[in-house]
Amino acid sequence: MAEITKSYESRDVEKKWYAAWQAAGCFAGKVDPQAQAYSIAIPPPNVTGVLTMGHVLNNTIQDILIRRARLEGKSALWLPGTDHAGIATQTVVERQLRKDKKTRHDFGREKFVEKVWEWREEKGGIILEQLRRLGASCDWNRTQFTMDEHYSKAVLEVFVKLFERGHIYRGKRMVNWCPASQTALSDEEVIMKPVNGTIYRVRYELTERPGEFIEVKTTRPETIPGDVAIAVHPDDPRYTALIGKTVWRPLNRAAIPIIADAAVDKEFGSGALKITPAHDKVDCEVGARHKLPIIDVLNADGTLNAFAGAELAGLDRFAGRKKAAELLKESGALVAEEAYANNVGYSERADVPIEPRLTWQWWLRYPRVEEAKAAVRDRHIKFYPERWSKVYLHWLENIQDWCISRQLWWGHRIPVWYRKGLDKETLVETDLRDPQKIHISLAGPADPENWVQEDDVLDTWASSWLWPFATLGWPDAEKMRASGYDYFYPTSTLVTGPDIIFFWVARMIMAGLEFTHPGEPLEKRIPFKNVYFTGIIRDQQGRKMSKSLGNSPDPLDLINSYGADGLRFGIISIAPQGQDIRFQEDRIEGGKNFCNKLWNASRFRQMSGEMADNSSIAVIVARLDGAKFDADDHAILDRLFAVTREVDRCFAEFEFSAAVQALYGFFWNDFCDWYVEVSKSKLQSPDTKPNCLAIQDLVLRQTLLLLHPFIPFITEELWSLLGYGAAGSFLMRDARIEDASHWVMAIGARGVLLDQTQAATVENVKVFVSQARALKADHQLASRRDVRFFVTTTDAAWTILEASLGKIIRMAGAVEILRKVSVDGAPAVVTPLGTLYLDLASTVDAGAEKVRLAKELEQLAKHIAGTEARLGNEAFVSKAPAAVLEGARKQLADQRAKRDELTRLLKALG
RNA sequence: GGACCUUUAGCUCAGUUGGUUAGAGCGUUUCGUUGACAUCGAAAAGGUCACUGGUUCGAGUCCAGUAAGGUCCA
Numbered sequence: 007m008a009e010i011t012k013s014y015e016s017r018d019v020e021k022k023w024y025a026a027w028q029a030a031g032c033f034a035g036k037v038d039p040q041a042q043a044y045s046i047a048i049p050p051p052n053v054t055g056v057l058t059m060g061h062v063l064n065n066t067i068q069d070i071l072i073r074r075a076r077l078e079g080k081s082a083l084w085l086p087g088t089d090h091a092g093i094a095t096q097t098v099v100e101r102q103l104r105k106d107k108k109t110r111h112d113f114g115r116e117k118f119v120e121k122v123w124e125w126r127e128e129k130g131g132i133i134l135e136q137l138r139r140l141g142a143s144c145d146w147n148r149t150q151f152t153m154d155e156h157y158s159k160a161v162l163e164v165f166v167k168l169f170e171r172g173h174i175y176r177g178k179r180m181v182n183w184c185p186a187s188q189t190a191l192s193d194e195e196v197i198m199k200p201v202n203g204t205i206y207r208v209r210y211e212l213t214e215r216p217g218e219f220i221e222v223k224t225t226r227p228e229t230i231p232g233d234v235a236i237a238v239h240p241d242d243p244r245y246t247a248l249i250g251k252t253v254w255r256p257l258n259r260a261a262i263p264i265i266a267d268a269a270v271d272k273e274f275g276s277g278a279l280k281i282t283p284a285h286d287k288v289d290c291e292v293g294a295r296h297k298l299p300i301i302d303v304l305n306a307d308g309t310l311n312a313f314a315g316a317e318l319a320g321l322d323r324f325a326g327r328k329k330a331a332e333l334l335k336e337s338g339a340l341v342a343e344e345a346y347a348n349n350v351g352y353s354e355r356a357d358v359p360i361e362p363r364l365t366w367q368w369w370l371r372y373p374r375v376e377e378a379k380a381a382v383r384d385r386h387i388k389f390y391p392e393r394w395s396k397v398y399l400h401w402l403e404n405i406q407d408w409c410i411s412r413q414l415w416w417g418h419r420i421p422v423w424y425r426k427g428l429d430k431e432t433l434v435e436t437d438l439r440d441p442q443k444i445h446i447s448l449a450g451p452a453d454p455e456n457w458v459q460e461d462d463v464l465d466t467w468a469s470s471w472l473w474p475f476a477t478l479g480w481p482d483a484e485k486m487r488a489s490g491y492d493y494f495y496p497t498s499t500l501v502t503g504p505d506i507i508f509f510w511v512a513r514m515i516m517a518g519l520e521f522t523h524p525g526e527p528l529e530k531r532i533p534f535k536n537v538y539f540t541g542i543i544r545d546q547q548g549r550k551m552s553k554s555l556g557n558s559p560d561p562l563d564l565i566n567s568y569g570a571d572g573l574r575f576g577i578i579s580i581a582p583q584g585q586d587i588r589f590q591e592d593r594i595e596g597g598k599n600f601c602n603k604l605w606n607a608s609r610f611r612q613m614s615g616e617m618a619d620n621s622s623i624a625v626i627v628a629r630l631d632g633a634k635f636d637a638d639d640h641a642i643l644d645r646l647f648a649v650t651r652e653v654d655r656c657f658a659e660f661e662f663s664a665a666v667q668a669l670y671g672f673f674w675n676d677f678c679d680w681y682v683e684v685s686k687s688k689l690q691s692p693d694t695k696p697n698c699l700a701i702q703d704l705v706l707r708q709t710l711l712l713l714h715p716f717i718p719f720i721t722e723e724l725w726s727l728l729g730y731g732a733a734g735s736f737l738m739r740d741a742r743i744e745d746a747s748h749w750v751m752a753i754g755a756r757g758v759l760l761d762q763t764q765a766a767t768v769e770n771v772k773v774f775v776s777q778a779r780a781l782k783a784d785h786q787l788a789s790r791r792d793v794r795f796f797v798t799t800t801d802a803a804w805t806i807l808e809a810s811l812g813k814i815i816r817m818a819g820a821v822e823i824l825r826k827v828s829v830d831g832a833p834a835v836v837t838p839l840g841t842l843y844l845d846l847a848s849t850v851d852a853g854a855e856k857v858r859l860a861k862e863l864e865q866l867a868k869h870i871a872g873t874e875a876r877l878g879n880e881a882f883v884s885k886a887p888a889a890v891l892e893g894a895r896k897q898l899a900d901q902r903a904k905r906d907e908l909t910r911l912l913k914a915l916g
Numbered sequence: 917g918g919a920c921c922u923u924u925a926g927c928u929c930a931g932u933u934g935g936u937u938a939g940a941g942c943g944u945u946u947c948g949u950u951g952a953c954a955u956c957g958a959a960a961a962g963g964u965c966a967c968u969g970g971u972u973c974g975a976g977u978c979c980a981g982u983a984a985g986g987u988c989c990a
Contacts, residue, residue, distance in 0.1 A: 610952035881973035
């Protein structure tokens with residue numbers, strides 16, 4: 007067997023095992039009727055994406071779940087893929103074209119889409135390669151892309167079906183228009199941002215009474231040429247007399263009416279509102295109520311058009327705003343400019359202010375809204391943390407129709423054809439149902455020469471909402487059979503960020519309910535049973551990590567410095583369930599250090615004695631010798647089973663950081679700092695050595711199993727180096743994790759019964775050793791190994807000490823520890839196992855020693871007072887549970903005994 | 917305006933149903949390379965659990981309110 011080197015070098019190990027796992031097909035998700043299915047569909051990263059810390063956290067958690075499921079004997083599938091990300095990808099390619107001074111229009115639709123595919127072949131999906139570095143055990147043979155032929159068919163079929171079922175309609179409505187990418191956006195893609203801008207007070211002159219004005223406030227003077235009325239509240243006495251009169255529009259001068267509408271806020275500004283139906287949602291509604299014309303003064307790209315008037319036409323909207331203000335000033339219409347803070351909607355992708363714009367779009371009335379609510383409310387789908395279900399339900403309560411069309415070229419082109427020569431502007435709802443005018447199908451019309459296809463594509467989310475089942479072959483029966491749709495759907499767990507709860511999670515639930523397993527119960531149609539929401543990773547200042555801020559470390563750099571396992575362990579250890587995470591690189595370093603600790607403890611085992619057959623639990627257990635068990639042996643196995651149970655609990659409740667912390671504490675403190683140290687005595691005696699090594703083998707084996715989901719590479723390597731697996735087998739694929747009760751039974755069958763009482767004595771021995779060390783340190787002897795201690799104690803306590811004396815002497819750095827009836831004048835410390843004296847009477851500074859003891863006595867007195875007060879309280883004694891009461895009494899007795907001993911020591915010093 | 921989250925050691929955070937003297941990592945101080953590991957070991961210092969009230973024999977934990985910071989929705 008290969009020798010374990012002095013330090014763990016992650017790089018080669020990671021490369022070696024990842025290649026080996028892949029070559030052996032360890033990641034393949036297979037239908038196995040004998041085993042329970044466990045499946046996860048990856049949240050498909052954008053095809054343009056590169057790995058961020060958010061991805062690291064998210065995908066590490068998924069890998070943890072998948073690997074744990076494998077160890078539990080489940081048949082696990084982690085399905086990977088990427089999202090075509092309409093706007094993002096189109097923007098990337100357009101930016102590239104711009105370098106050659108070209109636009110997509112220079113190529114035309116077909117050629118441009120070809121270019122995007124070329125880009126994707128060449129540069130897309132880098133992130134999937136990066137996930138491999140992280141150790142992600144995805145079934146790469148199943149990698150999917152939302153624009154794959156099969157997937158596209160699913161998307162278009164869903165469109166056709168939803169249209170047939172009456173959920174889809176075409177309508178001219180106010181949409182969120184992004185002038186940068188020149189497409190409509192859904193409400194979810196608009197981010198409200200507070201903006202410090204200017205509000206303009208503008209006066210409109212009454213046509214019939216020159217010199218009299220009505221004043222309005224607006225943040226958008228450039229849209230004044232689009233004003234078609236001034237509205238006032240019908241109950242506003244200031245304006246009652248003016249309703250029905252007209253005013254002069256101050257830009258692109260024309261007479262417009264003063265109308266009354268209850269939507270006007272009397273308290274805002276002067277109480278009068280300019281009505282610009284083309285550029286504001288409320289105005290549009292007011293305009294419709296009053297049958298006012300619509301004057302659109304903006305082009306699709308956000309520049310002003312001819313309707314804005316000669317002076318403004320051609321200007322960008324922001325330049326136009328300035329110019330409009332100047333023109334108003336010149337004409338005397340501008341009363342004042344005031345600083346003004348308001349919320350402005352920005353395009354999520356392009357980060358420019360959106361324009362409300364009246365356009366024809368395709369809309370979806372969501373299906374299965376009530377069922378989607380019930381699924382989460384009734385816990386068929388469980389959210390972790392649970393509180394996000396409230397956010398989810400609130401959104402569904404107030405759900406609005408979804409604008410699913412996008413004016414892009416990269417995406418799923420909507421499968422709608424219009425009869426040639428038809429005026430799309432005049433189509434009404436009934437025309438959509440007229441096959442002479444509109445053709446809607448997957449295959450397209452039989453006589454394509456007579457038809458023109460819809461230019462728009464679908465919103466990217468209108469493809470990704472099918473992800474959990476379209477990736478399993480839906481709706482193609484043959485593909486569904488081949489990919490195990492019936493076996494793996496519903497998927498087990500979705501791991502994602504709460505920021506896409508509306509974009510994606512809610513929509514997937516509705517899609518799953520609508521399209522999968524028709525007619526069957528809800529539990530079979532939901533797309534996943536659990537949803538785990540990760541926190542957001544922030545920098546030290548608490549800001550979101552983002553490319554533009556440059557505050558996000560490159561995960562690949564971190565992998566190079568700390569290893570993939572170190573990164574995984576570190577990130578999980580700082581990611582409590584549902585809380586945002588403040589990134590600290592030193593925690594990643596801590597992950598690396600832990601790996602090194604694990605490595606070296608294994609190395610110690612290898613150096614301590616011949617490796618015996620470790621290939622199964624049975625053969626290791628067979629080497630245990632119950633007769634040779636001492637308190638430490640009982641204690642370490644007791645702790646091992648406790649941590650096994652704790653990790654079980656953590657997985658059941660999705661508490662990964664708690665699991666990692668429990669394992670860290672167990673392995674570092676209980677095993678390395680104590681058991682390995684006491685082993686050094688036990689290993690010197692041929693009598694205790696074999697049993698001690700067998701226990702180490704058991705502990706290491708179980709620790710590797712428990713840790714594997716978190717740190718897969720190093721555990722696989724050590725599993726192999728310590729001989730736990732048969733040749734050609736893998737921890738990740740072939741090993742099975744045993745629960746604590748299985749262990750208790752296994753060692754019980756060997757005649758070893760865990761003795762809790764003995765195990766408990768170890769805690770006192772630890773305190774004893776610790777206090778002995780502290781006593782040395784107090785007297786500047788910490789580094790000496792030749793100190794003599796005396797102890798005065800009871801027979802019972804001495805029995806415990808005597809049983810471990812060799813180990814204690816070694817651990818405390820003593821030459822000997824002698825029991826005495828009484829000791830005078832030596833520095834002492836009161837431990838749970840008796841009073842411990844340092845044999846240095848001659849050199850003791852009695853004064854300092856008295857100060858030290860007095861301080862301790864003082865603190866103890868406070869505790870005693872507190873305990874006495876509690877026990878003296880009649881209410882406490884009569885109402886507290888017996889166990890608590892008994893505990894308090896025992897505590898008081900111990901505290902008093904210690905006080906008496908300290909008092910005696912103090913007196914002895916004079 | 918509505919909803920939710922956070923506030924515990926110098927820093928970042930744990931703290932499960934209320935019950936001994938509130939924990940961890942990092943940082944700090946002192947000591948240490950005795951053959952697993954200096955990516956380490958030992959010892960130590962460090963907290964009015966944001967504030968105010970309430971419930972309770974007992975509150976970091978439950979309830980109400982206040983303040984500060986943050987997120988989402990409108």
